[in-house]
Amino acid sequence: MKTLFVFLSLFLxxxxxxxxxxxxxxxxxxxxxxxxxAKVVDALCELTGNCVEQCGGGKxxxxxxxxxxxxxxxxxxVTPFAGATVELLEFCGKQVIADGLFSTNRGVQVFALQFVxxxxxxxxxxxxxxxxxxxxxxxxxxxxxxxxxxxxHDPAVLKVIGRDGKLGTGQ
Amino acid sequence: MKPYGVVAALLAASVWVAxxxxxxxxxxxxxxxGEIIDSWCYLTEIMYPLGTAHxxxxxxxxxxxxxxxxxxxxxxxxILLSFQGNAQSVTDPAxxxxxxxxxxxxxxxxxxxxxHYLVADRLVEDHxxxxxxxxxxxxxxxxx
Numbered sequence: 001m002k003t004l005f006v007f008l009s010l011f012l013x014x015x016x017x018x019x020x021x022x023x024x025x026x027x028x029x030x031x032x033x034x035x036x037x038a039k040v041v042d043a044l045c046e047l048t049g050n051c052v053e054q055c056g057g058g059k060x061x062x063x064x065x066x067x068x069x070x071x072x073x074x075x076x077x078v079t080p081f082a083g084a085t086v087e088l089l090e091f092c093g094k095q096v097i098a099d100g101l102f103s104t105n106r107g108v109q110v111f112a113l114q115f116v117x118x119x120x121x122x123x124x125x126x127x128x129x130x131x132x133x134x135x136x137x138x139x140x141x142x143x144x145x146x147x148x149x150x151x152x153h154d155p156a157v158l159k160v161i162g163r164d165g166k167l168g169t170g171q
Numbered sequence: 172m173k174p175y176g177v178v179a180a181l182l183a184a185s186v187w188v189a190x191x192x193x194x195x196x197x198x199x200x201x202x203x204x205g206e207i208i209d210s211w212c213y214l215t216e217i218m219y220p221l222g223t224a225h226x227x228x229x230x231x232x233x234x235x236x237x238x239x240x241x242x243x244x245x246x247x248x249x250i251l252l253s254f255q256g257n258a259q260s261v262t263d264p265a266x267x268x269x270x271x272x273x274x275x276x277x278x279x280x281x282x283x284x285x286x287h288y289l290v291a292d293r294l295v296e297d298h299x300x301x302x303x304x305x306x307x308x309x310x311x312x313x314x315x
Contacts, residue, residue, distance in 0.1 A: 082235035156264060
């Protein structure tokens with residue numbers, strides 16, 4: 001069953017056909033489909049007052065501050081093995097409608113962003129921009145298998161795994 | 172007043188020398204000992220998320236901008252928002268290099284809406300990878 005969860009949460013999101021702009025199940029623990037309005041904030045700035053322009057320009061983790069003042073840190077977008085900052089950066093300081101999944105496990109609630117639009121009535125888009133941006137940055141076709149499996153071709157990954165091995169022990 | 176001063180000094184000393192098993196106060200900041208983790212896989216538990224078995228996946232996720240965390244020895248997961256004065260918490264090369272290592276970090280902790288965060292000013296100790304989980308779990312998630 002765990003293998004199924006992995007497949008659903010890591011791979012189906014990148015390939016599903018988009019019938020409606022609404023969250024789809026990934027089979028996560030205590031999963032809850034959700035849609036809420038929130039302000040996109042720089043998480044470090046929100047917590048410590050250490051603030052920079054444009055929420056750090058993509059180098060800082062971004063949070064979603066809802067109407068009740070709850071800070072929600074999206075851990076994931078729908079590109080395999082990628083986070084949500086790339087999806088939210090252009091909305092820094094703005095209100096968005098975030099659609100995705102809450103999952104509660106180990107006593108912590110996390111959020112995976114699947115769709116986003118600017119509030120109140122911006123155009124929906126799927127939170128899958130990472131691979132396209134990665135492809136552009138690395139000079140490959142965004143629809144190529146290399147871009148889809150970016151994690152097997154990323155220069156930073158190849159450097160670390162090439163040096164330390166898949167186990168990290170040098171084996 | 173003197174006895175109070177002695178008591179205060181002893182209390183302060185007891186905090187300073189307390190065994191490191193999670194987060195402890197250390198002169199205005201705290202030290203957190205634990206394993207550097209991929210927050211998504213650990214918190215959703217969609218696969219076995221720790222040690223050598225999950226090292227490659229953790230590097231992938233860190234490179235992809237998934238928040239890197241530290242699982243303290245007392246079981247508290249922290250999201251790292253800054254490391255050694257560098258506020259680049261998305262794809263920080265230094266954190267890619269530390270994935271799966273057992274480390275001691277010093278910095279400030281924050282708790283907000285059920286999530287723990289760490290602004291790590293200093294890497295105090297790096298014990299390398301000590302959690303050899305591949306013998307029991309293989310390589311996660313694809314077995315290669």
